[in-house]
Each structure stands twice: as C-alpha cells, then as structure tokens.
Amino acid sequence: MDDYLKALLELSGPAEARVTSNALAERLGVRAASVTGMLQKLASQRPPLVLYEKHRGARLSLAGKRRAWEIVRHHRLLELFLHDVLQYSWDEVHEEAERLEHFISERFEDRLAAILGDPQIDPHGHAIPQKYGAGSFSPEVPLLKWPPGVPATISSVEDRDPAALRELERLQLLPRVALVVERKNPQASLLVRIAGRPEHLRLSNELAGHVLVVAQQS
C-alpha cells in the first residue's frame, strides 16, 4: 500500500497530475489488473488515500500525500543512516531502506533524525522532507536535457540502480559536483567536463539519465 502511495507521489510529480494504472503497474513491477484492485481499495479507505476515477487514473488525496511523504522521509533518513553510520556504500542503501521504511516507528524516525543532526539531504542528493511536512520537488532537470555549454551542478542522482551508482561514483559524478555539457550526441551519449578538470567524460544516455542537475550554484 505504501508502495502505491510512494509511486503515485513520484510519478505524478509537482503538478500532481493523475497517474494511469499502466504507469503504476510498470513502476511497481506488477500487472495493471493488480493496480486497479489496489487503487479501488485505496480510494475506498476512510479517509480515502487516493482520488480515483476509473479509466482516468488516480492521484493522491491529502491523507495519501501525508503518508507518502512520511514514507519518503523514512526512506531518506534510513539511506543516510545506512550510509553514514552503518558504512553502506551508496549503491547499497536503497534496497535496504526500501524494505525497512515500512516498519520503523515514529520514535525510530525521530531518534534517527536526532542522531543524524536533522539532516536535509540524503546520500543521493535528495531532500529529506520535514516531519509532517508536505515535502516538495526541487526544480532539477535531467542532465540529458541540459543545454550544452551552460554550467550546471549535479543536484541528485537516481537511487534505484546500484550498477549505475557504482559507475557514477567511479567517475566522481556526485551531488554538488559542477560540470558542463560539452557536446550532445542525441541517440547515444553525452560529452561532459567536470569543473576544474581537464579531461572529458563520455556518458551513455542511459547513465546520464540517472543524473539530475540545477543551474550552477553561485
């Protein structure tokens, strides 16, 4: 159930657009028929967690959003804890956090935040929502879509793909690193240069798709 709410949050984005059953099914790795069933259940909870109109997708209700952001907070606090305290590498944290996020108590959440010093950012550069907070989406854009020549800073990286994360670490493409896209090779790859380094890096579109950037920090 939590997984559906989280997927809705992430797929509907800042505009809170409706999300189709198919999109949810793909994201969650289940069949569309299962999604329909679950959406019906979520919509018939009291209070409803999603607003669902058949054949036109679903979006989160207020209660659904609250719960979804809470789970995201759990996830990101756990990732940071696993990384900083338990010495997980950054490609290992997602899977474990994904499992545990559903089971930690309010107290665990609070204590974790306390020993981590009320952190704002997780190991992949994602903002950790405040408690009871509605969370927010930052205005980052995929590196793939960034205009060549314009200085950018990596704001975050997609956390779900361990192999990609290992590769990004090897290339030192980490959050807060400044770079410039030198040249785009639309169907295949991207040439980038990290600020303050001479050499160029060639990134597959696949890999660049995992990197999100914002305009150069002053």
Add this chain to the structure above:
Amino acid sequence: MDDYLKALLELSGPAEARVTSNALAERLGVRAASVTGMLQKLASQRPPLVLYEKHRGARLSLAGKRRAWEIVRHHRLLELFLHDVLQYSWDEVHEEAERLEHFISERFEDRLAAILGDPQIDPHGHAIPQKYGAGSFSPEVPLLKWPPGVPATISSVEDRDPAALRELERLQLLPRVALVVERKNPQASLLVRIAGRPEHLRLSNELAGHVLVVAQQS
C-alpha cells in the same frame, strides 16, 4: 513463520522438549487451530523447519533452530542498538526490535554487530548468539525459585513487559546486580536485599517472575 520458530525455541528450552499447540497458541496470541495449520506448513517445508507429530506437539529441526537463533540474534542486536545508539529506554526496545528483526538483511546484521563492537549481551542481560552459532541457554533460574539466604546475581530480565521493566529500573534491579532473598511469602511476594544496601525491597511474585538469577559471581 519466524514468530513460530522463535516461540518454539523459547518454549522448548535447553532440553528441546516438544511444545504443544496450545502453549504456542498462548505465547503467540493466536488460536490453537491457527497453530496447527502453521505447524503443518512448517513441517512440510523442504527442509522441514519443525518436527511435528500430530497430537503430540512439535520441536525445531536443525534448519528451524538455525533460523530461530538467527532471528534471536537480530532481535538482541537491534535491542542493543536501539538502546545504546538511538537512546531508547530499556522498556521501549523490545517492541521495535520484535518488528524489525524479520526485515533486516545479513549486511545490516553484520554492520550493526560491527559498530556495537561484537557485543555479547543485550540490554536485558540476554546473551547475543554468535552468527551461524547455535546459541545456548544459560543456567539461570527465576528469582522466585531461588533459595532464601543464598547470594545471587541478576543475570537477565524478561524483556516483553514494559511496565515491569520500568518498575525494575526504578528499583535498580538490573542485570549484574547482586542480591539476597531474605524471605519468601509463597502466595504473594518476596523480600530481597540488594548487596551493599541497607533497605529491603518487597517484590510481588508477578514482578519477581520477570527476574532471572545465577549463583553469586566470584
């Protein structure tokens, strides 16, 4: 499933006696009929996790024992972590550990043990089994059954009852504390004196039942 294995481990004790469906049902807070169903399932796993003869109870198989001790290790490592790192009080750790013990990975277990310094004892005085180890039962006996006048040391306390734990903490009846049973009042209470203190404490049988002791440490 894990819960059944753990309950079997704890109820069958060092002698590995068979445990009846009823005893399991009581410990797990489910109906006896549910226990029968689960025992049948556990016995028909490959390899079987329990050895079950209908109408005469069940005991753990080797594989069942392995899994049960692993869960106990998870539980006690988590309790110690919650207490020492996340600053839980000792009456709060059980419930959270009970939930999380099922979901932490091997890696989590290992890292936890590492940052805790490969600990041997949890906050309630219970031995933390070694990894892959078969665990063992220490020769502790309930304070209620300890002979009056013979010096004893608290080895551990029952971790499942938060109210009792708060009371024990208030009275300073903690693991490694030495004491003597002054007088027994079979149907009601116990008079004890903590070593090096003048005053006597009156413990209800109920409370004393939560305390386990061993012969005085040299």
Add this chain to the structure above:
DNA sequence: GTTCAAATTTAGCCATGCCTAAATCAAAAT
C-alpha cells in the same frame, strides 16, 4: 475397560495482494 473432559485437528471462511484471461471502455483514425 469405559467414560468424559480437555487438547487438538479438520473444515470452511475472511482479508491481503498478487496473478491470468476475458470483457469493456475510450480515444484515435478513418
């Protein structure tokens, strides 16, 4: 040895969340 009570098991049901296959709807193309 029979009876009876308590313990245990069987039978059949509920909810959760997944599945496949079949039906249906909606929207794009004619």
Add this chain to the structure above:
DNA sequence: ATTTTGATTTAGGCATGGCTAAATTTGAAC
C-alpha cells in the same frame, strides 16, 4: 460517425495466516 486498438477493468484463482465451529483424539478418572 464508425471502427479499431490499446488501455483498463472485471471475474475468478492462488498463497499467506488469521478466525470459528465442529469433529476427533488422548489421557485421566472411574
């Protein structure tokens, strides 16, 4: 405006682990 096709929903099953109520077995008391 109709057809077609792809998206979506319905219908009916499966496994998990609970439940109640009704058998059945065991073992203790006569």
